[in-house]
Amino acid sequence: MRERLVACFVVLALLLLVFFGAVRGYTLGNELRELESARVHERAATLAAVVEARAAAGEKLGPRFLDGLVRSDELLVLDTRGATEIEARGQEYDDADGLILATSDSDEGELTVAVGDHRVSDLIIGDPWALAVLVVLSLLGAAVAGLLVARALGAPFRRLADAAGALGRGRFDLDLPTTRIPEAQAIARSLSTSANQLRDRLRRDQDFAAHTSHSLRSPMTGLRLEVEELTLRDDLPADVHETLVRTLAGIQHVDRVAGELVDLQRGSLVESAQVPLGDLATQVAQRWADRLALDDRELTAAVEGELDQCYTPGPVEHLLDLVLVQVLTVSRGGVRLVLDGATGGHLRISITTERSSVGDADPFDAARAVCEALGGRWTGTEPMDGLTIFLPRR
Numbered sequence: 001m002r003e004r005l006v007a008c009f010v011v012l013a014l015l016l017l018v019f020f021g022a023v024r025g026y027t028l029g030n031e032l033r034e035l036e037s038a039r040v041h042e043r044a045a046t047l048a049a050v051v052e053a054r055a056a057a058g059e060k061l062g063p064r065f066l067d068g069l070v071r072s073d074e075l076l077v078l079d080t081r082g083a084t085e086i087e088a089r090g091q092e093y094d095d096a097d098g099l100i101l102a103t104s105d106s107d108e109g110e111l112t113v114a115v116g117d118h119r120v121s122d123l124i125i126g127d128p129w130a131l132a133v134l135v136v137l138s139l140l141g142a143a144v145a146g147l148l149v150a151r152a153l154g155a156p157f158r159r160l161a162d163a164a165g166a167l168g169r170g171r172f173d174l175d176l177p178t179t180r181i182p183e184a185q186a187i188a189r190s191l192s193t194s195a196n197q198l199r200d201r202l203r204r205d206q207d208f209a210a211h212t213s214h215s216l217r218s219p220m221t222g223l224r225l226e227v228e229e230l231t232l233r234d235d236l237p238a239d240v241h242e243t244l245v246r247t248l249a250g251i252q253h254v255d256r257v258a259g260e261l262v263d264l265q266r267g268s269l270v271e272s273a274q275v276p277l278g279d280l281a282t283q284v285a286q287r288w289a290d291r292l293a294l295d296d297r298e299l300t301a302a303v304e305g306e307l308d309q310c311y312t313p314g315p316v317e318h319l320l321d322l323v324l325v326q327v328l329t330v331s332r333g334g335v336r337l338v339l340d341g342a343t344g345g346h347l348r349i350s351i352t353t354e355r356s357s358v359g360d361a362d363p364f365d366a367a368r369a370v371c372e373a374l375g376g377r378w379t380g381t382e383p384m385d386g387l388t389i390f391l392p393r394r
Contacts, residue, residue: 170314
């Protein structure tokens with residue numbers, strides 16, 4: 001987008017220069033031709049008076065006389081009324097140029113002065129090098145203006161692209177731009193609406209999964225225990241015992257299917273956005289290492305456990321953003337971050353600082369609320385003693 005806008009500004013500036021240059025050249029050319037014509041007429045009248053004065057003095061009118069009067073870019077023609085025309089041509093005069101003519105009558109005949117039209121063109125164009133420098137500077141100015149405008153126009157759309165990427169990673173706290181561009185405002189509203197709808201959908205799915213797990217698996221567990229207890233009795237006929245064994249197998253199968261459906265429902269929306277733990281830890285560590293470096297603080301990070309275990313990055317990044325922002329506020333010195341992928345699928349996050357000073361108010365209320373909403377657990381209150389967060393895989 002930036003390159004196209006710069007190119008458009010340069011092409012527009014070039015077209016404007018050509019257009020206004022052509023219009024200005026045409027109008028200025030007419031004015032200069034009128035001025036040049038008036039000058040040539042004055043010169044013709046002056047030369048005619050000189051010729052008449054020379055003839056009155058009894059001197060001969062000949063080519064040598066006109067050669068002394070002609071300029072380098074002029075043509076002088078003296079018609080002595082029936083006699084041979086006398087002509088004097090300047091060294092730079094060219095018949096191929098357009099001509100500006102002026103004729104003046106006198107008692108000795110007609111004197112015609114012709115001047116090449118190239119003088120007007122030279123006056124319009126002026127110094128060609130200066131004109132070239134002006135054009136280049138104008139195009140450079142247009143390129144700079146296009147770059148600035150492209151940055152101003154492209155910044156909201158770059159932030160919208162980042163927000164769309166974050167939404168695809170499972171983050172719903174989108175950093176949307178505040179802009180007056182109608183198209184960007186429409187996209188921002190759409191992204192915000194989509195984020196809210198997805199958040200509500202995930203919350204409903206989690207509630208549904210919890211309710212389903214409680215409503216189906218708890219009775220199934222109780223029923224399975226009762227059936228198992230019956231199968232242990234010795235006074236049951238063989239056919240009844242076999243029926244109970246088959247019933248127990250069916251109950252276990254239904255319980256297993258219910259568990260699979262609950263797990264599938266929990267991760268159905270953002271499962272495709274999952275990344276391996278190793279990549280997730282690298283991204284988080286690099287981002288916050290740069291952020292802490294601005295405050296002259298150091299972040300040391302480690303990743304443990306199942307590095308190939310996949311997690312949805314958005315919720316993890318959102319929670320860590322909330323936690324680490326508050327950690328920077330209430331602590332000093334270096335920060336230690338450890339991400340541990342447990343074999344069972346849970347993610348264990350440990351955050352420890354060198355010094356901390358947490359007051360009466362808990363600065364991690366918002367982070368705790370998000371952790372609970374994600375189905376996780378939180379232990380610890382002092383960053384210096386260590387904060388530990390457990391998050392489910394989905």
